Amino acid sequence: MPELPEVETVARGLRQAILGRRILSVTLGKTDFIDDPAALEQHLPGRQIEAVERYGKFMLLRLSAVHGQTRVAANGDAAPASLLVHLGMTGQIAPSPAGQPLEKHTHVCMLLDDGRELRYTDARRFGRIAYLTKALLAEELTGFGADPLEVSKEEFADRICGRRARIKALLLDQSVLRGVGNIYADESLWRAGIHPARLGAQLSKEQAKRLRRMLQEILRKAIAMRGSSISDFLDAEGEPGEYQRHHRAYGREGKACYRCQGLLRRAIVAGRSSYFCPKCQPAPRSRKRRS
């Protein structure tokens, strides 16, 4: 479940590990989650990894132009480009010595110029990998919402308070905020004392302000602790994160609330399991049937 903090952790690890390396060749396994597998094989070799960025839950490997190519394409094929990586639920990307046996579910291997291989593994293949030219990348990144760590309180309120969708759905909506997933949505709602089924429009300015502050605090702390490892998240060094120890809501159904000692509940909100404290996060007036 890599969300913003986990993706940020992986991106930082990759930055340390592979910046400046050149990709020599590409080997593919299953490719049904790759936009255009042939493009990877064709366009990655010869390019240098110049930067690793995070955009929401995406990672962006910025690739150099191809130099010394005898047949430089007129269609911009040799120009700088990017590799877009989304880890989905179970994606992992990390360098390992080229000789090392392949982990199960390894679907992309990029041989680097220092004898290592950058490998992508993904059991469920909910992830996504795409080779993108500058124009395609720009197109790909339109329609995303604000970065939750950067968003001002005014913009946050604007994006939330006018909406009739549930706050949980809004937090998960990547076109509202980019990078928040189920764990950090629930954690921030618990901290802010807001029920996940409250409508955006039902939040006061004060509540929106508090929610933003809690969300940012939690995301920063989670990044500092290298993310949450629930089932199988590992960073680019193959290490689990530590933030799961600080979860106050996610996965705590039936356990005592850290604030009021009441029992946490789980309900499906916006199609996702949502954990909350019925006492600290009072339910909205129900619009429909409900006991």
Place this chain on the structure above:
DNA sequence: CTCGATCCCTGGACGC
């Protein structure tokens, strides 16, 4: 605009 349902996929938990 917002909703729920469905699909993608595999591993792990659980019941019998």
Place this chain on the structure above:
DNA sequence: TGCGTCCAGGGATCGA
């Protein structure tokens, strides 16, 4: 031990 079933969930898509 082993099988079947359910669940996890980010995102796309479709119909209501």
